[in-house]
Amino acid sequence: MVDDLKKGLEGVLVAESELSSIDGDAGRLIYRGYPIEDLARGATYEEVLYLLWNGHLPHADELEAFTESLTEERTVNDDVLATMERLADADERPMAALRTAVSMFSATEPEGDADPEDLDATARKGRRITAKIPTALAAFERYRLDEEPVDPDPDLGLAANFLYMLTGEQPDDVAAETFDQALILHADHGLNASTFTSMVIGSTMADIYSAVTGGVAALSGPLHGGANQDVMEVLIEIDESNKDPLEWVEEATDEGRRIPGFGHRVYNVKDPRARILQERSKELAENGDDKWYDITTTIENYLSEEKGLVEKGIAPNVDFYSGSVYYQLGIPIDMYTPIFAMSRAGGWIAHVLEYQDDNRLIRPRARYTGPEDETFVSLDER
Known part of the structure; x- marks a missing residue:
């Protein structure tokens, strides 16, 4: 019997997930049961991150502790900043700079090479990645403008803080709320190419830095992001x-x-x-x-x-x-896809955590279409 070929894995179910669901005919998107409209208009990006990573919307004290933990992790290492400056001087593409930054974050990971099956440690590392991406991206853009990076403001939420670090000016309420809403809308969207890439990497029990770096790489392709x-x-x-x-x-x-x-x-x-x-x-x-x-x-x-x-x-x-x-909002055009990645990193991390909780190495097959009976000829006779 010849197996059915599904190019691009079109319509193939490879996992179960409680994170997001899309009804393409009704135009409906939900995160863990909540309509995207309700979350976008009533929640913050930090609340949505908490929902995706923990399975429920946070209470006030949970949100305060979670937001504080994110805020504490915003600063990036001087070596990362120096690399962002060199890449800006070399006119590197922003997505490539982001890919490099995420990979470098692991060098200063305080927990080092934790047990890959320790999902609590993976979640903490994911939190650090999510907190640092806006800082690295904003610094890269500042260097491109021959300006010094702006330090994170601990009194601002993730969205407002990014705009502040990008422009050097605190955004007004409309700009901050708009950008926060945009981050919510892009946080997760089923098993798209970059999310699946992160999950495949995660299924090998590679660390979360590798999984997110792979997600960035997949998103950089013009058929996905951009x-x-x-x-x-x-x-x-x-x-x-x-x-x-x-x-x-x-x-x-x-x-x-x-x-x-x-x-x-x-x-x-x-x-x-x-x-x-x-x-x-x-x-x-x-x-x-x-x-x-x-x-x-x-x-x-x-x-x-x-x-x-x-x-x-x-x-x-x-x-x-x-x-x-x-x-x-004053965001440079070639920073749009990196911003997409900044938001979607939360979804990538959520999917890796969910999949690794009941992990099975993702290992599909390909149908061989090459020759069968070639005769080997030694090098001196070819």
Whole structure:
């Protein structure tokens, strides 16, 4: 009997998880049973991290202790900062710099090489990684601008602190809440490529630093991360063309050009995260420049109504609105995917912890399609 081949593991069940669930037909996403809309509008990123890692939303005292433990781990080693400076000077890509930083974090791990089956130690290491990623990323960007890094502010939450370290100025409430919400929306999303990569590495009982480094590497590929950067580059192109957005998108689609930010391997309707970020984009527009919100909504309405993409199961995904939201927050375009990783690291860690609790080495098979009866010829006779 010939085994069925599932290219890309399409539709293959390889694990069970209590972390997140996606209903692509209904446009529904839940984290441990909670609708993403409720979490995004009512919780903080720290609360969502606690939920993913511990299985329940924290009480006030639990959240205080958890947040304090994260805050205490924000500082990164001087060697990491020096490496970020060298990479910035070398014009390295931000995702590659992040991959290097996460790998370096393990050199100063206070618990050293703990027993890989000690999941409590793994969780503590995961907490350190999550706390340090924003600091390393912000430092890298500051070095690119020939400016000194900004020390973490212990009085700010993870989202607000990142914006502060990035710009040197404390964000206003709208900016801080918007970015915090964006981190929540990207924290987990089922068994995507980077999460699966982290789980495969974790299944070997490699340390969590290796698993998260692998997740960063997988996310750096253009078929997984990076679409929000593509969206923003298109929006800027439209703005600089001095054309009416509707005219531009009509010409682009008539030429067969693909508009990034539409379509998803799981969702057949509008991504629920896109709906939430669209609301935030509108709010930011009301407090500043409304052109990005106007352009995105114009494109969405045209492609959805005139071109009927939604009827074909091709609707806006989270990247379609996250790009312009990040841009309005003053975040450099090539930092969008690293920010994705900064958020998703929490999900990677959660999946590794969950999988290692009942671990089985992930070891799929490939169907051999090469020759069977080759005759070996020694080197001097070839």
